[in-house]
Amino acid sequence: MDLSFLEQLLGSTVEEEEGYRNIWVVAIAWEPHLRACDLQVVGKARNLADSLGAYVNVLLVGDNASEDLARELIAYGADAAFWGAGYPTGHSLLDFFNQHKPEILLFADAAGGRKMAPRLAQRLKCALVTHATDLSINAEERSLVVAVPIYHGAAYRVVECRTNPQIATVQQGVFPTPEYDSWRSGDVEQVELEWKPEPPLTPVEPPAYYIPLEKADIIIAGGRGLSGAGWQLIEELAAAVARRLPHKAIAVAGSRGAVDEGWIGPEHMVDLVGRTVAPALYVACGIRGTFQHFGATEKARCIVAINHNPDAPIFKHADYGIVGEVEEVIPALIEVLES
Amino acid sequence: MRIVVCIKQILDPETIKVSRSQQTIDDRGARKIMNPPDRWALDAALRFKEADPSIEVIALSLGEPDVEDILREALALGCDRAILLSDAYVVKARTAGLAQIIATAIKRLRNVQLVMTGHMALDTGSGTLGPRLAIELGDWPVLMDVDQLRLEGNYATGLQHADEKYYHSSYPLPAVATVLQTPAHPRYAHGADIINAYRVRNVEVWSSLALGIDPTALPAPTTGRQLRIPPARQMGFIVEGTPQEAAQTLIAMLRARRVI
Numbered sequence: 001m002d003l004s005f006l007e008q009l010l011g012s013t014v015e016e017e018e019g020y021r022n023i024w025v026v027a028i029a030w031e032p033h034l035r036a037c038d039l040q041v042v043g044k045a046r047n048l049a050d051s052l053g054a055y056v057n058v059l060l061v062g063d064n065a066s067e068d069l070a071r072e073l074i075a076y077g078a079d080a081a082f083w084g085a086g087y088p089t090g091h092s093l094l095d096f097f098n099q100h101k102p103e104i105l106l107f108a109d110a111a112g113g114r115k116m117a118p119r120l121a122q123r124l125k126c127a128l129v130t131h132a133t134d135l136s137i138n139a140e141e142r143s144l145v146v147a148v149p150i151y152h153g154a155a156y157r158v159v160e161c162r163t164n165p166q167i168a169t170v171q172q173g174v175f176p177t178p179e180y181d182s183w184r185s186g187d188v189e190q191v192e193l194e195w196k197p198e199p200p201l202t203p204v205e206p207p208a209y210y211i212p213l214e215k216a217d218i219i220i221a222g223g224r225g226l227s228g229a230g231w232q233l234i235e236e237l238a239a240a241v242a243r244r245l246p247h248k249a250i251a252v253a254g255s256r257g258a259v260d261e262g263w264i265g266p267e268h269m270v271d272l273v274g275r276t277v278a279p280a281l282y283v284a285c286g287i288r289g290t291f292q293h294f295g296a297t298e299k300a301r302c303i304v305a306i307n308h309n310p311d312a313p314i315f316k317h318a319d320y321g322i323v324g325e326v327e328e329v330i331p332a333l334i335e336v337l338e339s
Numbered sequence: 340m341r342i343v344v345c346i347k348q349i350l351d352p353e354t355i356k357v358s359r360s361q362q363t364i365d366d367r368g369a370r371k372i373m374n375p376p377d378r379w380a381l382d383a384a385l386r387f388k389e390a391d392p393s394i395e396v397i398a399l400s401l402g403e404p405d406v407e408d409i410l411r412e413a414l415a416l417g418c419d420r421a422i423l424l425s426d427a428y429v430v431k432a433r434t435a436g437l438a439q440i441i442a443t444a445i446k447r448l449r450n451v452q453l454v455m456t457g458h459m460a461l462d463t464g465s466g467t468l469g470p471r472l473a474i475e476l477g478d479w480p481v482l483m484d485v486d487q488l489r490l491e492g493n494y495a496t497g498l499q500h501a502d503e504k505y506y507h508s509s510y511p512l513p514a515v516a517t518v519l520q521t522p523a524h525p526r527y528a529h530g531a532d533i534i535n536a537y538r539v540r541n542v543e544v545w546s547s548l549a550l551g552i553d554p555t556a557l558p559a560p561t562t563g564r565q566l567r568i569p570p571a572r573q574m575g576f577i578v579e580g581t582p583q584e585a586a587q588t589l590i591a592m593l594r595a596r597r598v599i
Binding site: 112115157158204248320328329336 | 434462469475578593599
């Protein structure tokens with residue numbers, strides 16, 4: 001661009017800024033459809049791009065990448081979609097982004113991005129912000145401002161990226177999936193990168209101990225306070241809820257105390273070093289509540305606590321609490337559910 | 340063959356206090372522990388050593404001199420050697436620079452076939468050290484978030500957890516593996532081994548000078564950090580009455596909120 005007229009206006013030399021523009025998102029198509037987490041990142045990138053005055057470009061890779069999926073990405077908010085079927089080698093990905101010079105580069109914090117983003121960042125000798133739960137733009141510096149949870153959400157650290165490009169991985173489920181707008185138009189282009197041979201991944205049955213607690217709608221959890229009542233009360237309550245709500249996924253879990261007592265296997269342990277859960281309803285029976293337990297259940301929509309000790313810390317974190325002996329309250333709950 | 344396990348010292352999340360009025364994290368009384376996921380990685384490495392005594396397990400950490408404590412713990416658990424990378428420049432390194440320093444130390448060790456670490460640090464960890472190291476070591480393959488890691492001949496195999504599914508994956512050695520928790524409880528050290536780890540055995544301390552790293556050439560970390568403390572979860576509603584009454588009220592409330 002000829003900027004001489006600007007120099008005359010401003011009375012000083014204006015240099016054309018080199019490269020580094022636009023927001024890029026890397027999406028991965030393992031399956032014949034797009035992943036919700038990638039779409040969420042595209043949607044957020046759209047917002048950021050509007051405030052920056054930039055374009056959103058998406059690079060779609062993976063076995064099932066196709067022109068149709070690339071067109072879908074346009075409909076979800078991208079301005080241009082580049083696609084190639086396969087998994088690019090690190091070097092060709094580096095060359096691709098060195099050529100296109102993104103200002104901001106985003107990945108979903110899911111399989112693929114979790115590995116690709118740090119490898120690319122290391123090749124660029126660049127910082128990378130992972131698990132972002134909030135993204136915004138500092139308009140003065142044109143820099144990306146990212147909030148990252150530390151100590152499992154006890155606090156957030158706000159980091160401002162000053163590198164080129166600014167790379168971040170975005171946590172799943174924190175931004176809404178954008179609307180599908182079939183009227184949007186944009187360029188779709190096939191790219192030729194250097195492809196890796198088939199990744200040595202073969203799907204297998206999950207190990208026997210793996211129960212997706214993360215997927216349960218309702219979790220009934222027990223703790224050490226059940227010592228008098230017996231663990232079967234928890235199972236009975238879960239069964240009663242299951243009979244009442246046959247279409248919901250119901251799981252049984254335990255606190256660290258219950259696991260230490262041997263009532264339930266460690267694979268069902270809800271704890272920061274066990275499983276982190278986000279059900280619609282979490283019922284904590286006889287769980288006093290520790291820091292790790294709160295961290296692991298923080299994302300639950302509704303927490304019900306049943307404990308005999310009115311001073312138990314769990315009540316401070318629960319939406320509803322019943323102070324009473326577990327062996328009296330649970331049968332009463334079962335009775336109400338059955339009636 | 341040598342296995343290097345990278346371990347990190349973190350502040351025990353249980354012992355830190357979040358001060359909402361001051362908008363800070365109070366870590367004055369915090370206990371320093373070995374990052375639990377790194378302990379699982381160490382445990383897995385020591386199981387390889389039990390199966391094949393010719394394997395040498397080396398624990399590696401980086402930081403202030405007091406990181407020595409977790410390295411002594413690693414020695415007590417059964418590691419052959421413990422190495423601490425520590426000097427005024429090294430402790431300031433972050434992300435890209437950190438991976439460069441650790442990779443230089445690993446290259447110095449020679450005949451390292453497997454580098455293991457936990458899937459992330461439970462304090463402020465980003466979970467990127469594994470893949471970053473792999474690049475610095477010369478594009479080694481990475482087994483991310485792997486469960487049931489095994490060594491089979493010249494291959495490292497395991498179950499990789501990706502998008503709610505499990506995949507069996509197998510990569511040729513040398514490789515980097517970031518380890519998920521397994522149901523087995525990690526081992527504890529014997530008392531005598533702990534005493535030996537402090538009295539008899541040594542933690543080797545390596546500086547950037549010894550490694551031949553120019554600390555001024557390391558990449559700069561991200562800047563501009565501030566802390567934001569989320570509001571506390573509101574104290575809930577205590578349902579009063581006899582167990583029967585409370586149960587009825589609770590179920591009615593949950594129905595009204597459309598939770599059940």
